[in-house]
Amino acid sequence: xxxxxxLILQAATPVIVTSAAxxxxxxxxxxxPERAADVPLDLGWLGGRALVTETRTIDLPAGPxxxxxxxxxxxxxxxxxxxxxxxxxxxxxxxxxxxxxxxxLVDGSLGRIVHLRRTDPVTGKVKEEDARIVAGPAGGIVLKxxxxxLALGCSGLSETPTYDGVPQxxxxxxxxxxxxTSPQAVRATIRLSYLADEFDWQADYIARVGEDGRTxxxxxxxxxxxGNATSFRDxxxxxxxxxxxxxxxxxxxxxxxxxxxxxxxxxxxxxEIPEWMPVPPPPLPPPPTxxxxxxxxxxxxxTAQRRQExxxxxxxxxxxxxxxxxxxxxxxxxxxxxxxxxxxxxxVAFLTKRxxxxxxxxxxxxxxxxxxxxxxxxxxxxxxxxxxxxKDGLGLPMPSGRVAVMAPRGDRDLSVGEGRLPDTAVGQxxxxxxxxxxxxxxxxxxxGRGVWRYEVSNANPYPVTVEAVIGFPQDQLRGALxxxxxxxxxxxxxxxxxxNGRQALSFRTKDKD
Amino acid sequence: MIRHATGALLMLAPAVAPVAATAxxxxxxxxxxxxxxxxxxxxxxxxxVLTAGRQKVEFPDVxxxxxxxxxxxxxxxxxxxxxxxxxxxxxxxxxxxxxxxxTVTIVRSNPATGAETRETAKxxxxxxxxxxxxxxxxxxxxxxxxxVRVIFDKVPExxxxxxxxxxxxESRTAGTRPLxxxxxxxxxxxxxxxxxxxxxxxxxxxxxxxxxxxxxxxTTFTNADTLLVAGQTSxxxxxxxxxxxxxxxxxxxxxxxxxxxxxxxxxxxIANAQTKQVSFLDVSGAPARTAYQYRSxxxxxxxxxxxxxxxxxxxxxxxxxxxDALPAGTVRVYMRDQRGAAQFVGENSxxxxxxxxxxxxxxxxxxxxxxxxxxxxREKVSDTKARTTMRYxxxxxxxxxxxxxxxxxxxxxxxTEVRILSESLPxxxxxxxxxxxxxxxxxxxxxxxxxxxETRG
Numbered sequence: 001x002x003x004x005x006x007l008i009l010q011a012a013t014p015v016i017v018t019s020a021a022x023x024x025x026x027x028x029x030x031x032x033p034e035r036a037a038d039v040p041l042d043l044g045w046l047g048g049r050a051l052v053t054e055t056r057t058i059d060l061p062a063g064p065x066x067x068x069x070x071x072x073x074x075x076x077x078x079x080x081x082x083x084x085x086x087x088x089x090x091x092x093x094x095x096x097x098x099x100x101x102x103x104x105l106v107d108g109s110l111g112r113i114v115h116l117r118r119t120d121p122v123t124g125k126v127k128e129e130d131a132r133i134v135a136g137p138a139g140g141i142v143l144k145x146x147x148x149x150l151a152l153g154c155s156g157l158s159e160t161p162t163y164d165g166v167p168q169x170x171x172x173x174x175x176x177x178x179x180x181t182s183p184q185a186v187r188a189t190i191r192l193s194y195l196a197d198e199f200d201w202q203a204d205y206i207a208r209v210g211e212d213g214r215t216x217x218x219x220x221x222x223x224x225x226x227g228n229a230t231s232f233r234d235x236x237x238x239x240x241x242x243x244x245x246x247x248x249x250x251x252x253x254x255x256x257x258x259x260x261x262x263x264x265x266x267x268x269x270x271x272e273i274p275e276w277m278p279v280p281p282p283p284l285p286p287p288p289t290x291x292x293x294x295x296x297x298x299x300x301x302x303t304a305q306r307r308q309e310x311x312x313x314x315x316x317x318x319x320x321x322x323x324x325x326x327x328x329x330x331x332x333x334x335x336x337x338x339x340x341x342x343x344x345x346x347x348v349a350f351l352t353k354r355x356x357x358x359x360x361x362x363x364x365x366x367x368x369x370x371x372x373x374x375x376x377x378x379x380x381x382x383x384x385x386x387x388x389x390x391k392d393g394l395g396l397p398m399p400s401g402r403v404a405v406m407a408p409r410g411d412r413d414l415s416v417g418e419g420r421l422p423d424t425a426v427g428q429x430x431x432x433x434x435x436x437x438x439x440x441x442x443x444x445x446x447x448g449r450g451v452w453r454y455e456v457s458n459a460n461p462y463p464v465t466v467e468a469v470i471g472f473p474q475d476q477l478r479g480a481l482x483x484x485x486x487x488x489x490x491x492x493x494x495x496x497x498x499x500n501g502r503q504a505l506s507f508r509t510k511d512k513d
Numbered sequence: 514m515i516r517h518a519t520g521a522l523l524m525l526a527p528a529v530a531p532v533a534a535t536a537x538x539x540x541x542x543x544x545x546x547x548x549x550x551x552x553x554x555x556x557x558x559x560x561x562v563l564t565a566g567r568q569k570v571e572f573p574d575v576x577x578x579x580x581x582x583x584x585x586x587x588x589x590x591x592x593x594x595x596x597x598x599x600x601x602x603x604x605x606x607x608x609x610x611x612x613x614x615x616t617v618t619i620v621r622s623n624p625a626t627g628a629e630t631r632e633t634a635k636x637x638x639x640x641x642x643x644x645x646x647x648x649x650x651x652x653x654x655x656x657x658x659x660x661v662r663v664i665f666d667k668v669p670e671x672x673x674x675x676x677x678x679x680x681x682x683e684s685r686t687a688g689t690r691p692l693x694x695x696x697x698x699x700x701x702x703x704x705x706x707x708x709x710x711x712x713x714x715x716x717x718x719x720x721x722x723x724x725x726x727x728x729x730x731x732t733t734f735t736n737a738d739t740l741l742v743a744g745q746t747s748x749x750x751x752x753x754x755x756x757x758x759x760x761x762x763x764x765x766x767x768x769x770x771x772x773x774x775x776x777x778x779x780x781x782x783i784a785n786a787q788t789k790q791v792s793f794l795d796v797s798g799a800p801a802r803t804a805y806q807y808r809s810x811x812x813x814x815x816x817x818x819x820x821x822x823x824x825x826x827x828x829x830x831x832x833x834x835x836x837d838a839l840p841a842g843t844v845r846v847y848m849r850d851q852r853g854a855a856q857f858v859g860e861n862s863x864x865x866x867x868x869x870x871x872x873x874x875x876x877x878x879x880x881x882x883x884x885x886x887x888x889x890x891r892e893k894v895s896d897t898k899a900r901t902t903m904r905y906x907x908x909x910x911x912x913x914x915x916x917x918x919x920x921x922x923x924x925x926x927x928x929t930e931v932r933i934l935s936e937s938l939p940x941x942x943x944x945x946x947x948x949x950x951x952x953x954x955x956x957x958x959x960x961x962x963x964x965x966x967e968t969r970g
Contacts, residue, residue, distance in 0.1 A: 026854060028856055028857065030857070051856060051857040053854060053855075078788045079706045079723075079725045079788065079790065079843070080706070080845060081790075082708055082721075089792075090792065091779075091791070092781060092789055092790060092791045093723075093789065093790040093791075094784070094787055094788065094789050094790075095787065095788045095789075096784055096786065096787050097786040097787070098784065098785065098786050098787075110674055110675075111674070120622075120627040121624070121627075122624065122625060122626065122627050123627050125627065134603060134668060134674060135602065135603035135604065135668075135672075135673075135674035136674070138602060138604070139602055139604030139605075139606065139607075140604045140605040140606065141605075142603050142604070142605060142608060142668070142674075144668075147618070147620075147664045148618065148664040148665055148666050148667075149608065149664065149665035149666070149667060149668055150662060150663060150664050150665065151605030151608060151663070152605075154605055154663065155620075155660050155661055155662040155663070156655060156658070156659065156660035156661065157622060157660045157662065169784065193855070195845075195857060238850075238856070240856070240857075240858075241880060242820075242877060242878055242879070242880040243820070243877050243878040244857065244858055244859035244860070244876060244877035245859040245860060245861045245875050245876050245877045246859070246860060247843050247860050247861060247862050263604060263605060263606060264605045264606065265605050265606045265608070265609035265610070265639055265643055265654075266606065266609075266639055266640065266641050266642050266643065267642060267643070267654075267655065268641035268642030268653075324850065324851045325911070326848055326850055326856050326858060327711070327713060327803075327823065327848045327858045327876075328803070328823040328858075328877065328878070328879035328880060328881065328882070328911075329858055329877065329880055330880050331850055331856065333850075397880060397881070397910070422817075423820065423878075423880055425880055425881045425882075425883055425908065425910035426881070426910040426957075427908055427910050427957070427959075428818065428883065428908065428910075474888070474890060474891040474892075475891060475892065475893050475899075486889060486890075487816075489814065489816075489887045489888045489889050489890065489904075
């Protein structure tokens with residue numbers, strides 16, 4: 001779509017060429033670096049960005065011309081705009097925030113003649129007279145007519161100014177324009193690229209535990225969101241994982257207030273002699289609407305602890321985004337053009353892997369209870385451990401995101417936990433805490449001064465692998481603890497607890513100095 | 514090959530009168546000097562008709578953020594008596610306030626017939642409501658809610674639609690002559706924006722620099738001769754942490770004292786609420802490289818792998834560099850994807866950078882290069898001494914070998930002394946607070962550094 005409206009205004013001013021829309025557009029979405037992996041996207045407040053690259057065709061006259069770009073994203077960071085492909089180069093780039101609005105019309109017509117239209121409320125007769133705008137729009141509007149000076153909207157009559165035309169320089173939206181000088185009239189294909197706010201994306205993983213209980217089927221969505229009022233039709237769409245540095249952009253020039261508030265002189269009346277007026281209380285919130293009665297379909301849900309929902313098998317994706325390296329970042333490219341619609345989100349698969357082996361670990365942290373509290377048993381964290389290696393069935397960069405873990409039960413899937421994955425490079429070990437287990441608990445008992453016994457119980461009918469980190473200060477460790485394998489600098493007790501059984505570790509620590 | 518465009522700004526156009534944002538302005542021959550801090554010097558030469566003797570000369574369309582104390586007015590054969598800056602905005606409320614004690618015309622409309630009747634009224638007061646005297650009656654304006662138009666004879670003096678400077682001058686002779694007015698104003702500033710296209714395999718960057726002007730003075734400066742001054746004219750701190758080593762070369766540009774000047778080659782209109790960009794730098798093929806850095810802040814370490822920071826290194830030197838001084842601004846770095854399209858890979862701000870400087874611009878976190886710093890053990894040696902073993906694990910999932918600058922900081926407390934007793938790779942100590950290792954990490958591989966620190970005190 002292309003509309004060319006060359007308008008010759010005055011001999012001295014450049015010709016205005018309007019480029020209504022791009023023919024081709026590419027959108028690369030960057031994640032909000034401040035948003036944690038488990039915080040969902042909020043379409044009303046997107047903190048990421050996008051690089052928008054548009055290809056436009058324009059007919060340029062010889063000589064100076066001003067090209068106005070319409071249909072750019074409203075979240076544009078104007079200082080990031082780059083235009084290439086102009087035969088005459090760019091003389092200057094401007095972004096004007098003076099908007100066509102009631103206040104803009106008054107401001108742009110200041111000192112000029114407008115028409116003041118009054119309508120008689122009884123007869124409906126319309127009277128018009130010429131008036132010059134003397135002041136406004138801030139603080140009200142003052143007009144001059146043949147009668148004298150008067151204020152608009154203070155008489156109680158229905159009156160409004162009408163204008164002969166739109167003052168120059170006012171536009172419907174903040175407008176990006178460039179000034180160029182072409183050596184001859186030419187049809188040019190140019191490329192406009194800019195960064196825009198109000199975009200975001202995230203990865204969402206679905207890990208489905210296989211029938212064997214030892215492998216996962218892994219599926220990931222890239223969820224792209226556009227909070228702009230601009231749609232990008234058939235766009236080459238990409239998402240970038242990793243954390244590019246971002247500078248708080250200088251705020252785009254705020255448009256002057258577009259609304260006029262017609263203020264008058266003080267208008268108190270005799271019967272309005274102010275008394276102390278109690279502030280009326282805010283209206284009561286409407287009573288909470290009762291949740292609709294669930295349609296009874298024969299299933300009685302006894303507990304809300306665990307969501308039970310039917311899910312299909314891991315979806316089969318036809319369109320899968322391809323990954324490539326972009327410097328030290330990862331770029332995901334959707335292989336065919338898609339439309340990134342205004343104020344909407346879109347999901348495309350970017351990862352499917354079947355049969356990824358994993359381990360389930362029950363993790364515990366051994367720490368003495370505060371002196372004034374009874375020692376209480378601690379629930380174990382259930383960790384899923386994967387190795388992001390090709391030989392372990394994976395070996396792909398994994399952008400940060402939420403992971404929903406599903407396990408089959410007969411013909412339905414159950415949610416068995418939810419975790420968050422950080423940006424994970426190839427070769428890294430992934431330890432994903434997905435839930436707490438009350439079946440596996442640890443209890444630390446002080447048997448004497450510096451004499452401890454740690455007991456792990458397993459109420460499951462199968463053995464579990466337990467990793468307990470001894471979280472005592474380094475300088476209190478002694479004896480056997482010092483010779484133990486370490487994790488992150490702390491002694492690690494690894495043990496397999498038999499089905500419906502217990503295991504215990506006795507150790508001593510040094511007293512604090 | 515390095516191609517340079519220095520000296521004059523890169524503008525290829527003949528004289529172009531820019532699109533005037535507002536058709537009419539009282540401004541004359543304008544020249545504007547814009548400083549980085551958002552404070553600018555405006556000088557405005559207006560052709561003014563003067564009579565002989567004392568008179569008031571008005572200058573509408575000055576900046577609404579003018580600093581009146583900085584105004585100077587000069588012209589042939591004039592002396593200044595006094596000057597006023599009137600920013601008492603003309604509004605309906607002000608109009609009525611100034612009409613107290615004066616007569617106005619009121620026009621009543623009959624709500625049934627629409628017939629109008631005119632009366633003369635004296636405004637007695639405008640406190641909360643307007644009290645009028647009409648003949649011998651006293652009444653409150655529109656107390657009955659019926660329509661009444663109030664017509665004033667004139668606009669009171671000193672009430673303006675736009676901020677206006679007025680100067681009372683004494684002129685020796687009558688006639689038209691140019692008066693030059695100059696003042697400082699806030700709300701008009703500039704910084705630089707850079708577009709760096711980085712080709713990592715060739716080790717080169719192409720860099721374009723843009724001057725970005727912003728105007729929120731409330732006033733449009735029409736057809737102004739514009740000069741930009743780079744540097745801090747106030748004592749505010751220049752942000753220099755991107756400069757690894759400041760340069761000592763002088764850029765081939767016009768200077769004023771310690772400041773570089775960037776004149777725009779043609780007049781331009783700086784509209785209110787406008788962001789304007791013009792090119793000032795275009796260099797291609799300057800050498801650049803990528804470096805990685807990871808900083809461990811304390812000897813407590815962390816159990817999680819963190820990404821190393823990607824740093825783009827380049828120089829502003831005459832040889833093997835951009836060959837220019839860089840005014841403060843934002844550098845946006847782009848790289849080409851597999852299809853050759855430029856993609857954004859990060860941005861950072863730079864301070865005023867002299868020519869000849871080495872720059873290190875952090876562009877983001879490296880997805881594939883991770884570091885973990887763990888305090889593997891800690892023992893007390895005596896009451897005042899402790900030993901900490903730090904184990905640093907560096908992983909590289911990329912197919913290229915890399916070198917990571919591993920920095921352990923937090924070593925230099927005021928009352929403590931930290932020594933490195935042993936280390937698996939020799940370190941350097943750039944400052945008392947930091948130890949630095951240049952750790953080679955093989956492609957798709959791992960490296961480990963172990964160091965034992967002794968803390969005393």
